[in-house]
Amino acid sequence: MSEHDFYLTKNSFLSNNYGAFLTEIGSRRERPLKMLAPMMTQSFGNMFNFTAVAARYAAAFDHSFCNFLVDASRPYTRDIVAFYPFEHQVLTVNGSWGDIPLLAVASGIQKLDWTEKNYHDLILTSALLSTAHVADLPRCALRVPAELSPGLDARLQSLGLKPDRWFATMHWREPSYEFKRVSNPRDADPRGFHPLVDFVIDALGGQVVLLGHPEMHRPAPREGLIDLAEVEHSWNLQAHAMANARFFAGSPSGALAMAHAFLIPAAQLDTMDWYAFIDHDIMLTPKLKLPNGVVLRQEEYFRSGWMQSAKITSVLRDGIAIEIQKSTTDEMKRAIQQIYIETDGVTGWREPAATPTSRPNRIGFPPSGKLTPRFLDLG
Numbered sequence: 001m002s003e004h005d006f007y008l009t010k011n012s013f014l015s016n017n018y019g020a021f022l023t024e025i026g027s028r029r030e031r032p033l034k035m036l037a038p039m040m041t042q043s044f045g046n047m048f049n050f051t052a053v054a055a056r057y058a059a060a061f062d063h064s065f066c067n068f069l070v071d072a073s074r075p076y077t078r079d080i081v082a083f084y085p086f087e088h089q090v091l092t093v094n095g096s097w098g099d100i101p102l103l104a105v106a107s108g109i110q111k112l113d114w115t116e117k118n119y120h121d122l123i124l125t126s127a128l129l130s131t132a133h134v135a136d137l138p139r140c141a142l143r144v145p146a147e148l149s150p151g152l153d154a155r156l157q158s159l160g161l162k163p164d165r166w167f168a169t170m171h172w173r174e175p176s177y178e179f180k181r182v183s184n185p186r187d188a189d190p191r192g193f194h195p196l197v198d199f200v201i202d203a204l205g206g207q208v209v210l211l212g213h214p215e216m217h218r219p220a221p222r223e224g225l226i227d228l229a230e231v232e233h234s235w236n237l238q239a240h241a242m243a244n245a246r247f248f249a250g251s252p253s254g255a256l257a258m259a260h261a262f263l264i265p266a267a268q269l270d271t272m273d274w275y276a277f278i279d280h281d282i283m284l285t286p287k288l289k290l291p292n293g294v295v296l297r298q299e300e301y302f303r304s305g306w307m308q309s310a311k312i313t314s315v316l317r318d319g320i321a322i323e324i325q326k327s328t329t330d331e332m333k334r335a336i337q338q339i340y341i342e343t344d345g346v347t348g349w350r351e352p353a354a355t356p357t358s359r360p361n362r363i364g365f366p367p368s369g370k371l372t373p374r375f376l377d378l379g
Contacts, residue, residue, distance in 0.1 A: 058086040
C-alpha cells in the first residue's frame with residue numbers, strides 16, 4: 001500500500017479529529033446527529049406536534065441525540081417530551097427565552113467535539129418543528145416509556161376499559177380549558193358530539209375513551225364510556241389510551257395533535273387547518289360562507305386558501321362578515337363510520353406503531369412532500 005493510499009483509507013481518516021467529526025454523521029454510534037429543539041411553546045397540542053416532528057428528523061438517522069429546551073411552567077411539558085422515542089435529554093428554561101445567548105447553544109465548532117454541550121449539528125427552530133414542513137420525512141410515532149405502560153394499562157382497566165375489545169378516543173374543543181380559556185372558530189358544540197359516543201358504542205360495538213379536561217361538558221356516564229376528562233392532569237394516561245386506540249374522532253384540538261403524534265388514524269370533525277392531517281385521516285370541514293355568498297366546504301375549502309383557523313380568527317376580529325356552519329351530527333357519524341371501516345384490522349387494543357427501520361442518514365431541505373388530504377365523500 002502506498003503512502004497516498006494509506007491516507008485515503010476510511011479508518012485512517014476517522015482516526016483523526018476532522019474525520020471523526022465530519023464523516024458519516026448519524027450512521028455511527030460514536031458520531032450521532034446532534035440536535036437542539038427549543039420548545040418555544042406551552043400549548044398542549046404544539047408540544048405534541050413539536051416533539052413528534054423532532055422524532056421525524058431523528059428517524060432519518062441510525063444514531064441521534066436531541067437536547068430539548070422546555071419551559072416547565074406548565075406541568076405537562078416535560079412529560080410530553082418523555083414520549084420522544086430516541087436518545088435525548090430535557091433542559092429546563094428558567095426565565096425568558098430571550099435570556100438564552102445564541103453562543104450558549106450554537107458554538108463549539110472549533111473543538112470538533114460533538115459532545116461539547118454548546119455544539120449542535122441542527123437547531124430546530126419553530127419553523128423547522130412545524131408539521132407543515134416535514135411532509136417527506138419518515139413518519140415516526142411517539143412512544144409511552146416502557147416502564148410506565150404496565151401501570152397505565154392497569155389504571156385504564158380499573159376504570160372499566162376492557163382489554164379484549166377495541167376502543168376509540170374522542171374529544172371536542174371547548175373554550176373552558178384552564179390553560180386556554182379563549183374562544184376561537186375551532187370551538188365545538190358538545191351537544192352535537194355527545195350522540196357520537198352512543199354511536200360508537202351502540203352502532204359500531206366499540207368502547208369510547210373520552211379525552212380532555214374536567215371543565216368540558218361531558219356526556220352522562222354509561223356502559224362502555226371511560227371518562228378520562230374528569231381525571232385532572234391525566235395526560236400520561238390519556239396519551240397511553242391514544243397510543244392503543246383503534247381511531248380518534250374529534251374536533252381540531254390538542255387531542256388531534258396527540259393522535260397524529262402516535263400515528264392513530266383520525267376522523268377530523270369540523271377541521272379547519274390544512275396542515276393538520278396525515279393521509280390515513282378522514283377530514284370533514286364545516287361550511288364557510290364568504291361575504292360574497294360563496295360557500296366553501298371540503299376540498300374546495302382546502303383549495304381556496306381559507307383553510308387556516310388563524311386567518312379566519314383574524315378576519316372575524318376585523319369585523320368581516322363570514323359565517324361558519326358546523327357539521328351535523330349525522331355527517332360526523334358518516335366520518336366515524338368511514339374511519340371505522342378503514343381500521344377493521346384492529347379488533348382489540350392497538351399495538352404501538354413500529355419505529356422506522358429504513359434510514360437514509362440524511363435529510364433534504366427544503367422538504368418537497370406533497371399534500372394529500374382525504375375528505376369525506378358527502379355525495
